Amino acid sequence: MRQMLSMQGSWSNRWVFILAAMGSSVGLGNIWLFPIMVGQYGGGAFILLYLCCMLLVAVPIMMAEVVIGRHARQNPVNAIEGAAVSAGASRHWRLVGVLAIFCGFLIFSYYSVVAGWVLHYLVAMIFGQLNGLGVDQTSRFFNALLADSQMLLLWHSLFVLLVIWVLAQRVERGLDRAMRFLMPVLFLMLFMLLGFALTTGEFVPATEYLFNFHLQDIGWDAVLIALGHSFFTLALGVGVIMAYSAYMGKGDAIAPTVIAIGVFDTLVAMLIGLVVVTVVMAAQMELRSGPGLLFVTLPVAFTQLPGGQVFGFLFFLLAAVAALTSAISLLEPATAWLTERFRWSRARAVSLLGVLAWGLGVAALYSLGQLPDLKLLGVSIFDLIDITTTILFLPLGGIAVAVLAGWVLDKEVLTAELALSSPSLASLWLWLLRFIAPSAVGLIFVMNLYNALYS
Numbered sequence: 334m335r336q337m338l339s340m341q342g343s344w345s346n347r348w349v350f351i352l353a354a355m356g357s358s359v360g361l362g363n364i365w366l367f368p369i370m371v372g373q374y375g376g377g378a379f380i381l382l383y384l385c386c387m388l389l390v391a392v393p394i395m396m397a398e399v400v401i402g403r404h405a406r407q408n409p410v411n412a413i414e415g416a417a418v419s420a421g422a423s424r425h426w427r428l429v430g431v432l433a434i435f436c437g438f439l440i441f442s443y444y445s446v447v448a449g450w451v452l453h454y455l456v457a458m459i460f461g462q463l464n465g466l467g468v469d470q471t472s473r474f475f476n477a478l479l480a481d482s483q484m485l486l487l488w489h490s491l492f493v494l495l496v497i498w499v500l501a502q503r504v505e506r507g508l509d510r511a512m513r514f515l516m517p518v519l520f521l522m523l524f525m526l527l528g529f530a531l532t533t534g535e536f537v538p539a540t541e542y543l544f545n546f547h548l549q550d551i552g553w554d555a556v557l558i559a560l561g562h563s564f565f566t567l568a569l570g571v572g573v574i575m576a577y578s579a580y581m582g583k584g585d586a587i588a589p590t591v592i593a594i595g596v597f598d599t600l601v602a603m604l605i606g607l608v609v610v611t612v613v614m615a616a617q618m619e620l621r622s623g624p625g626l627l628f629v630t631l632p633v634a635f636t637q638l639p640g641g642q643v644f645g646f647l648f649f650l651l652a653a654v655a656a657l658t659s660a661i662s663l664l665e666p667a668t669a670w671l672t673e674r675f676r677w678s679r680a681r682a683v684s685l686l687g688v689l690a691w692g693l694g695v696a697a698l699y700s701l702g703q704l705p706d707l708k709l710l711g712v713s714i715f716d717l718i719d720i721t722t723t724i725l726f727l728p729l730g731g732i733a734v735a736v737l738a739g740w741v742l743d744k745e746v747l748t749a750e751l752a753l754s755s756p757s758l759a760s761l762w763l764w765l766l767r768f769i770a771p772s773a774v775g776l777i778f779v780m781n782l783y784n785a786l787y788s
């Protein structure tokens with residue numbers, strides 16, 4: 334039986350859904366991966382390529398997630414099962430939902446460890462502990478933090494509690510309110526940081542680094558990276574968008590909403606990239622990607638510049654907010670599932686999930702620090718969770734959603750829910766879902782697996 338409203342509650346309007354989806358998509362990936370990726374793989378040419386990947390592959394899959402979630406107004410497991418059964422397909426399709434919410438839970442466990450690092454840096458910035466430190470000293474500061482499992486435990490626990498607190502309440506009082514507060518804060522900090530970047534005198538070279546066209550740098554590796562990143566950043570393949578869509582209004586247009594999310598996410602990524610590249614260039618340092626950028630290069634760069642302590646603090650605040658809104662999204666599908674499956678309260682469901690994920694995160698953080706022997710299959714627990722989720726689960730989840738919506742579900746029901754203005758647009762969407770999306774994501778999957786196993 335279809336429901337008119339989700340039992341979890343609903344967004345106050347379409348814009349809050351957009352804010353929430355952006356909150357999920359703008360995360361650490363936008364900060365420590367995107368700017369460097371763009372610089373390395375062709376600047377403006379890469380951005381164009383990335384937008385194409387997004388429009389042809391990620392957006393159709395995201396639309397499918399929204400359609401399935403809003404149609405059912407239930408958690409991803411029930412939504413997928415219901416849609417499959419009413420199209421006469423096996424109810425075992427629900428396993429796709431189960432794997433997806435499990436994957437979100439796994440990503441959450443290590444993501445909140447990294448968020449703990451961000452919180453530690455935030456406080457270090459306030460007390461000026463990083464002022465005047467060079468690269469070597471800051472690296473030492475970072476390594477000492479990784480080895481200090483008690484300290485990490487504290488920050489990790491605090492972060493998990495914060496997420497539990499937001500998710501424990503109904504959507505109107507929890508998710509909706511948190512997004513309406515946190516996302517404007519994030520935008521405000523981003524604009525202040527852009528203002529700071531403009532004063533450093535390196536804004537123009539940074540713009541050139543990021544946006545000049547270098548077609549010669551575009552190759553197959555750039556395509557794979559663009560595709561893979563569009564997936565991670567748009568939070569696809571783990572049911573987050575599907576769960577959020579269950580709280581969406583009936584009349585809200587889906588396609589423009591989804592395109593707006595993709596475009597805004599890219600815009601925010603580019604603006605963050607501008608701040609990052611300008612600051613690093615102004616301090617005459619080398620750009621690199623990943624944790625080293627956020628936890629070594631950027632603190633050194635910020636604190637070298639006039640006013641840098643304040644703006645460095647703002648930057649880590651931005652990173653903390655981005656991590657918080659992403660982490661919240663990762664635990665929502667599982668929370669919705671537990672409450673709808675077992676009729677638990679949200680508080681009970683998210684407390685149980687939070688404690689389990691917290692425990693897994695603790696194992697991950699000890700595996701990086703005081704218990705380096707805590708390994709499985711030869712890698713630390715931390716890396717194991719990271720690799721299995723991003724290399725295996727995310728692409729598989731994406732392919733499964735594309736195949737399900739493209740080939741299995743009832744076309745009439747899908748297109749009625751999608752309500753596109755013209756039938757040819759609907760056919761285009763289905764065609765992308767059937768052929769382009771699964772083959773493109775399948776390609777990333779095989780290549781990433783190959784790279785992980787043989788290099």
Ligand code: TRP
Nearest residue numbers: 358360361362363565566568659
């Ligand atoms: N998009 C976030 C980032 O860029 C991380 C994230 C949030 C995520 N929800 C997700 C990644 C769901 C994969 C799936 O850091």
